[in-house]
Amino acid sequence: MTMRWSNWDRTDLAVERAAMVRERTGEVPGLESSQEHINGIEITRVQVSTPYAANQVGKPPGRYFTLECPELKYRNRTLLKNVAQIIARELSELAGLPKQNDVLIVGLGNWQATPDALGPRVVSQLMVTRHIREYISQDLGQRLYPVAAVSPGVLGITGMETVDIVKGIADQIKPELIITVDALAARSPSRLFSTIQIADTGIQPGSGVGNKRPGLNRESLGVPVVAIGVPTVVSGASIAIDVLTDYFSKFNPHARPTLGSVQEFLSEDLMDLLVTHKDVDMQILEMSKLLASAINKASQPAISEDEMLDYLQ
Numbered sequence: 001m002t003m004r005w006s007n008w009d010r011t012d013l014a015v016e017r018a019a020m021v022r023e024r025t026g027e028v029p030g031l032e033s034s035q036e037h038i039n040g041i042e043i044t045r046v047q048v049s050t051p052y053a054a055n056q057v058g059k060p061p062g063r064y065f066t067l068e069c070p071e072l073k074y075r076n077r078t079l080l081k082n083v084a085q086i087i088a089r090e091l092s093e094l095a096g097l098p099k100q101n102d103v104l105i106v107g108l109g110n111w112q113a114t115p116d117a118l119g120p121r122v123v124s125q126l127m128v129t130r131h132i133r134e135y136i137s138q139d140l141g142q143r144l145y146p147v148a149a150v151s152p153g154v155l156g157i158t159g160m161e162t163v164d165i166v167k168g169i170a171d172q173i174k175p176e177l178i179i180t181v182d183a184l185a186a187r188s189p190s191r192l193f194s195t196i197q198i199a200d201t202g203i204q205p206g207s208g209v210g211n212k213r214p215g216l217n218r219e220s221l222g223v224p225v226v227a228i229g230v231p232t233v234v235s236g237a238s239i240a241i242d243v244l245t246d247y248f249s250k251f252n253p254h255a256r257p258t259l260g261s262v263q264e265f266l267s268e269d270l271m272d273l274l275v276t277h278k279d280v281d282m283q284i285l286e287m288s289k290l291l292a293s294a295i296n297k298a299s300q301p302a303i304s305e306d307e308m309l310d311y312l313q
Helices: 014-025 051-057 070-074 077-095 118-123 138-143 162-173 236-251 259-263 280-299 305-312
Strands: 031-038 041-048 062-068 103-107 147-150 177-186 195-199 225-235
Touching: 014 031, 014 041, 014 051, 014 062, 014 195, 031 051, 041 051, 041 077, 062 077, 070 077, 070 280, 077 177, 077 195, 077 225, 077 280, 103 118, 103 162, 118 177, 118 280, 147 162, 177 280, 225 236, 225 280
Parallel strands: 103 147, 103 177, 177 225
Antiparallel strands: 031 041, 041 062, 062 195, 195 225
16 A cells, blocks of 8 residues: 655655655554764655655665754854855765766755745856856866856746756766755645755656656656755645644644544645744744855865855855
């Protein structure tokens, strides 16, 4: 039996889906998780290794790395630097960065809609080097790895499926690896802008908000695809479900309300509502800086921070 997912539990996060599957059905063969804590940062690794586990979780087989740190929202510079180093290290291990041949970084999303603008914002701050290595000093050029980047937009802006645009570029420049960056949907409001997911399975844009587009993965693009994402929205129904469940439980601690008993209070409009933070502009800006820094560190390990700053100015 395949797990059914409804509007109220929409999420792109493998760690949330794995937890919900275990809560409803118990342990699932082929679904493994491990955790570690580093100075207030929680890291969870989820491995989906069988088709059955993939059907249950609703995620393709592969490895999913999740970093969660509630303090990220408060923009502590030391913490941001530590998180960037962890993300860079994980990218190096998961994607084998740096690469000798071209790496293509794709900033997914709609730059005209702030909660969906994370990908394009990250791309605008990357150290893009594919075109300039032969024009700069020999010392610096020999230490640079070839990185290209693009923000292909969304179907409603371009009239083209994102996968078709990216495949056309990939067929032309033949990258060794593609990295996508995208805004995600979460089940829990506490994960907004405090959680980062990296997966070696690629990505299906819009899946977390019920707007599925063709996937960007090895099958569709012909090269490995690593996806980086941050939850920026949560379903209004998810919030309502949590509030009503807590409300019922407060008056009868021994009762566990069923999903059906709570859902009857939800309107159709609420089921389709997506919610984000009131300071989403600042959160997107800070998170894009963090991810760009991590990608730059992972893709250009021989370049110092000062050299990166000089390059990006």
